[in-house]
Amino acid sequence: MSEEYIIDCKNVKFTYSGAVSPAVNNVSLKIKRGEFVSVIGHNGSGKSTLARLLNGLLEAEDGKISVLGMDVAEGKNYLEIRKHIGIVFQNPDNQTVASIVEDDIAFGPENIGIEREEIGRRIEWALSAVGMEKYRNATPTRLSGGQKQRIAVAGVLAIKPDVLILDEATAMLDPKGRREVIEVVSRLNKDEGMTVILITHFMEEALLADRAIVMNKGEIVLEGTPEAIFENGELLETYNLSLPEISIISDKLRACGMEIANVLRPEALAEEIVKNMQNNGIYAGQSSKFNPIAVESAHEWDIDISNLTFTYSKKSPFAAKALRGVNLHIGEGEFFGIIGHTGSGKSTLIQHLNALIRLPQTLKHYRKPKAKKGQPAPVIPAISVGQFDLTSKKCDFKALRASVGMVFQYPEYQLFAETVFADVAFGLKNFNKKITAEETEQAVKSSLEMVGLNYEEVKDKSPFDLSGGQKRRVAIAGVIVTKPHILVLDEPAAGLDPKGKCEIMELLHKIHREWCRTVIIVSHDMDEVAENCTRAAVISEGAVFACESPAMLFKRADELTALGLDIPLTAKISRELAKSGIIIDSDCTVNGFCEGVAEVYKGGANA
Amino acid sequence: MLNDVTFGQYYPAQSFVHKMDPRTKILALIAFIVLLFVSSNFYSLLACVLVISIALAAARVPFGRVLKSVKGIIFIVVFTAVLNLFFHGGETVYAQWWIFRITREGIINTVFLTSRLFFLVMASSVLTLTTTPVALTDGIESLLKPLKYIRFPVHELALIMSIALRFIPTLIDETNRIIAAQKARGADFESGNLFKRIKAIIPILIPLLISAFRRADELGDAMDARCYSGSKNRTKYKKLKFGGRDIVALLVFALLIAGVVLLNIYWAQIFPLINDYIRLS
Numbered sequence: 001m002s003e004e005y006i007i008d009c010k011n012v013k014f015t016y017s018g019a020v021s022p023a024v025n026n027v028s029l030k031i032k033r034g035e036f037v038s039v040i041g042h043n044g045s046g047k048s049t050l051a052r053l054l055n056g057l058l059e060a061e062d063g064k065i066s067v068l069g070m071d072v073a074e075g076k077n078y079l080e081i082r083k084h085i086g087i088v089f090q091n092p093d094n095q096t097v098a099s100i101v102e103d104d105i106a107f108g109p110e111n112i113g114i115e116r117e118e119i120g121r122r123i124e125w126a127l128s129a130v131g132m133e134k135y136r137n138a139t140p141t142r143l144s145g146g147q148k149q150r151i152a153v154a155g156v157l158a159i160k161p162d163v164l165i166l167d168e169a170t171a172m173l174d175p176k177g178r179r180e181v182i183e184v185v186s187r188l189n190k191d192e193g194m195t196v197i198l199i200t201h202f203m204e205e206a207l208l209a210d211r212a213i214v215m216n217k218g219e220i221v222l223e224g225t226p227e228a229i230f231e232n233g234e235l236l237e238t239y240n241l242s243l244p245e246i247s248i249i250s251d252k253l254r255a256c257g258m259e260i261a262n263v264l265r266p267e268a269l270a271e272e273i274v275k276n277m278q279n280n281g282i283y284a285g286q287s288s289k290f291n292p293i294a295v296e297s298a299h300e301w302d303i304d305i306s307n308l309t310f311t312y313s314k315k316s317p318f319a320a321k322a323l324r325g326v327n328l329h330i331g332e333g334e335f336f337g338i339i340g341h342t343g344s345g346k347s348t349l350i351q352h353l354n355a356l357i358r359l360p361q362t363l364k365h366y367r368k369p370k371a372k373k374g375q376p377a378p379v380i381p382a383i384s385v386g387q388f389d390l391t392s393k394k395c396d397f398k399a400l401r402a403s404v405g406m407v408f409q410y411p412e413y414q415l416f417a418e419t420v421f422a423d424v425a426f427g428l429k430n431f432n433k434k435i436t437a438e439e440t441e442q443a444v445k446s447s448l449e450m451v452g453l454n455y456e457e458v459k460d461k462s463p464f465d466l467s468g469g470q471k472r473r474v475a476i477a478g479v480i481v482t483k484p485h486i487l488v489l490d491e492p493a494a495g496l497d498p499k500g501k502c503e504i505m506e507l508l509h510k511i512h513r514e515w516c517r518t519v520i521i522v523s524h525d526m527d528e529v530a531e532n533c534t535r536a537a538v539i540s541e542g543a544v545f546a547c548e549s550p551a552m553l554f555k556r557a558d559e560l561t562a563l564g565l566d567i568p569l570t571a572k573i574s575r576e577l578a579k580s581g582i583i584i585d586s587d588c589t590v591n592g593f594c595e596g597v598a599e600v601y602k603g604g605a606n607a
Numbered sequence: 608m609l610n611d612v613t614f615g616q617y618y619p620a621q622s623f624v625h626k627m628d629p630r631t632k633i634l635a636l637i638a639f640i641v642l643l644f645v646s647s648n649f650y651s652l653l654a655c656v657l658v659i660s661i662a663l664a665a666a667r668v669p670f671g672r673v674l675k676s677v678k679g680i681i682f683i684v685v686f687t688a689v690l691n692l693f694f695h696g697g698e699t700v701y702a703q704w705w706i707f708r709i710t711r712e713g714i715i716n717t718v719f720l721t722s723r724l725f726f727l728v729m730a731s732s733v734l735t736l737t738t739t740p741v742a743l744t745d746g747i748e749s750l751l752k753p754l755k756y757i758r759f760p761v762h763e764l765a766l767i768m769s770i771a772l773r774f775i776p777t778l779i780d781e782t783n784r785i786i787a788a789q790k791a792r793g794a795d796f797e798s799g800n801l802f803k804r805i806k807a808i809i810p811i812l813i814p815l816l817i818s819a820f821r822r823a824d825e826l827g828d829a830m831d832a833r834c835y836s837g838s839k840n841r842t843k844y845k846k847l848k849f850g851g852r853d854i855v856a857l858l859v860f861a862l863l864i865a866g867v868v869l870l871n872i873y874w875a876q877i878f879p880l881i882n883d884y885i886r887l888s
């Protein structure tokens with residue numbers, strides 16, 4: 001048994017039945033014990049297929065895979081191999097078999113016939129390895145995404161594998177959850193010597209590995225240290241990947257004449273910038289070109305929310321307060337961001353905007369709360385959206401829903417009709433029963449074209465035959481087909497690869513410019529908010545923590561971090577620079593930040 | 608639509624009954640049901656009331672919750688009670704009109720029937736209110752274990768039940784999400800005739816089915832990757848344990864059963880006169 005390489009693949013090829021081209025083609029790969037390897041590639045590049053081939057979930061049609069000297073293709077070996085290679089999959093919900101954490105973790109060891117007492121010890125060890133000791137008797141469905149995924153990692157660890165594969169295990173998590181999982185995995189690699197294969201399309205995560213492998217169309221196209229890989233920016237773009245944001249900023253600064261070495265951490269980049277400044281004779285400087293936009297109020301389509309409270313399962317032992325007095329004003333024409341981690345109440349908040357959750361006073365059994373003696377009068381929630389008064393029973397909720405389009409998370413999972421045409425037309429026909437066939441066709445056509453799809457090509461296809469990105473576009477088309485004034489999107493870019501993300505954000509800007517006056521996005525991704533939004537509200541524990549322009553908001557970096565939220569990379573670098581006396585006052589977009597830095601830099605050169 | 612479905616009926620608390628082994632509770636429930644149907648006079652029925660009162664007191668579940676479950680069957684109970692009352696027949700006739708006849712036997716029978724049904728539902732709800740669905744499946748699996756010898760797939764059945772339980776909340780969430788999304792696109796699930804309403808469900812049902820299949824597929828992969836290969840050579844981590852309180856509960860139960868049986872058999876001999884008056888038929 002050769003112990004040098006724990007995994008050894010030679011010319012592996014695999015084609016899904018019915019597919020024209022192979023999903024994995026001629027892949028040769030050797031992985032040493034204790035290595036941390038990241039595999040990056042756009043959606044459909046074959047990276048997940050590779051993971052499944054490694055532990056025998058799929059069988060290679062050509063080539064040889066050996067794990068610890070065992071041939072995966074040999075029928076008897078697959079169970080033995082799975083003891084050595086554990087995989088954590090993408091969706092945290094679809095990996096747990098039991099309703100109690102410890103039972104779920106016990107599942108793997110039970111399968112391989114471990115003794116009871118030893119299973120108990122392994123559960124304890126696995127839970128402490130992922131930092132979830134307190135949750136041994138918890139219910140997985142009530143945990144956050146990051147916690148669920150750590151439980152999934154623990155469930156795999158309990159089998160005591162030699163190799164841990166994370167198959168896009170962070171793709172569906174919010175930044176906090178992502179950080180939790182990545183920290184756990186890096187620690188396992190460092191402290192326990194676990195061999196880790198991290199499959200991801202987040203470039204920032206790929207940076208953590210000893211070695212990165214880039215896949216495109218089923219083949220390995222680049223291999224090397226992350227630093228070396230990210231020197232090939234243009235090449236990466238041809239593989240539908242993007243550079244990590246830090247490399248983009250470095251490139252821009254270089255274009256301004258600064259000498260920036262290749263670094264991967266914001267602190268290091270800040271140091272590089274400080275060095276450049278000092279070479280230019282600048283020890284403290286400020287760029288305050290940036291003026292935050294003031295929001296004018298009282299337009300025709302403004303949104304006003306006051307004193308909004310909401311409790312789920314009221315009067316039951318499971319009652320959960322989701323909103324505790326939200327006051328928010330969103331002006332017409334804004335590209336507004338709503339930030340907050342899972343469970344902060346942001347989904348509940350947006351569902352009030354189109355009365356999917358109705359205000360209590362419009363419900364049948366509403367009784368006006370009476371003031372108790374010596375206490376202030378109870379506050380009554382109110383929402384108005386344009387001319388719609390959502391506190392009124394007479395409010396035309398149907399018309400409201402036609403005016404406030406709402407795209408939920410992973411909207412492609414709500415497609416149902418036989419053809420793309422029928423699915424997009426669904427909303428149109430619901431809102432306007434008398435619409436003619438011609439009008440329908442016209443609206444569907446322009447809507448599909450709006451989202452960048454070829455009408456003639458897709459209209460008769462089944463929505464389920466489209467690619468992931470296309471499905472999402474169809475789902476968005478199905479909402480904007482009624483030309484709503486306000487478009488609300490919950491995590492519109494979730495689960496997409498970097499290029500897909502960019503395209504969706506571009507699409508939203510196009511919709512904002514041409515069709516919908518106001519766009520509201522709910523997002524975890526601070527860089528996304530900084531790049532795109534005019535203003536953003538931070539929701540924390542059911543209340544608005546702050547509502548400002550990104551520039552002002554991300555100045556409060558420390559407060560946001562204390563809430564467990566991320567800040568954009570530009571804000572992180574600014575914070576580091578401020579420690580050296582260089583204040584960059586920008587709108588937190590990559591361009592704005594780089595311009596700010598360049599201005600200070602050039603100011604020194606002129607002086 | 609599904610907002611008010613709290614998953615299962617479990618009422619979280621720390622009572623004597625909550626802490627009992629689920630197997631004890633299941634066995635006790637079965638014994639109690641048998642007891643209910645063998646009690647043939649009012650005294651043994653009163654003993655049953657005593658049993659359920661003790662169980663309710665020890666379970667510390669709000670009485671309203673128990674009544675809520677009784678509410679669900681009230682229609683069936685009233686329906687059968689009325690049928691029994693008018694059509695039972697018997698010798699001592701109190702009133703008669705056309706084919707309806709109220710007799711002494713009919714009245715007694717109706718009282719027995721309704722109280723049996725009520726007590727049955729109340730007792731079952733004590734079980735479901737104090738036992739988590741997970742513990743309930745564990746209990747059922749453990750009790751079914753002997754069936755393994757006749758090649759009944761006990762383990763597979765238990766795994767299916769456990770996975771089903773695990774996915775109910777997930778699928779409820781998903782359903783709510785899909786309903787919200789289609790409502791946002793103007794779908795209307797609350798008005799129109801029956802046919803229209805059934806048709807309106809299609810935009811919920813299809814995405815839900817597709818998602819369920821997708822989840823099943825992914826779950827299968829995840830189970831395979833965690834070395835699942837059927838029940839062969841499998842160990843079990845969780846073992847249910849009979850504790851002191853289970854022995855106490857079983858003893859109390861045994862006593863009560865013995866009491867009811869004795870009341871049934873020997874009542875006539877102890878108090879022959881009263882019994883003659885009360886006995887059923």
